[in-house]
Amino acid sequence: MKLHINTVEDTDGLIFKKKIWRMDAQVEFSDEEAKALKAHPEVGKLSMGKGTVNGIEMNLPFQHLINGIKGWKFLTAAEQTNFEQLIRKSCANLKEHLSRLEEMTSGPKTIEF
Numbered sequence: 001m002k003l004h005i006n007t008v009e010d011t012d013g014l015i016f017k018k019k020i021w022r023m024d025a026q027v028e029f030s031d032e033e034a035k036a037l038k039a040h041p042e043v044g045k046l047s048m049g050k051g052t053v054n055g056i057e058m059n060l061p062f063q064h065l066i067n068g069i070k071g072w073k074f075l076t077a078a079e080q081t082n083f084e085q086l087i088r089k090s091c092a093n094l095k096e097h098l099s100r101l102e103e104m105t106s107g108p109k110t111i112e113f
Helices: 031-039 041-045 062-067 077-105
Strands: 002-012 018-028 047-053 056-061 069-074
Touching: 002 077, 018 062, 018 077, 031 041, 031 077, 041 062, 041 077, 047 062, 047 069, 047 077, 056 062, 062 069, 062 077, 069 077
Parallel strands: none
Antiparallel strands: 002 018, 018 069, 047 056
């Protein structure tokens, strides 16, 4: 899994220009991960957690990240940074979950201690 994030500092408003931060994020999946996602579409409904976008706090499903985030607007750099950290942690969790799904579909395992 690869995560591509692009953040750009910009201005918003016609008369009173305010700084904003726009972000694009796209996840690139390996063949195995893409196969697991296709076999288990319910993964997209799982929650990444709560994040603040454009001053609004919302509970975000993985589907946003799977589809790609385009031009999301953040009112402060801190808001964008916190959201990026949420995405990074969510990608790690998603990768672990997809690995677990691959394990379960490949059959029983024997673990030695």
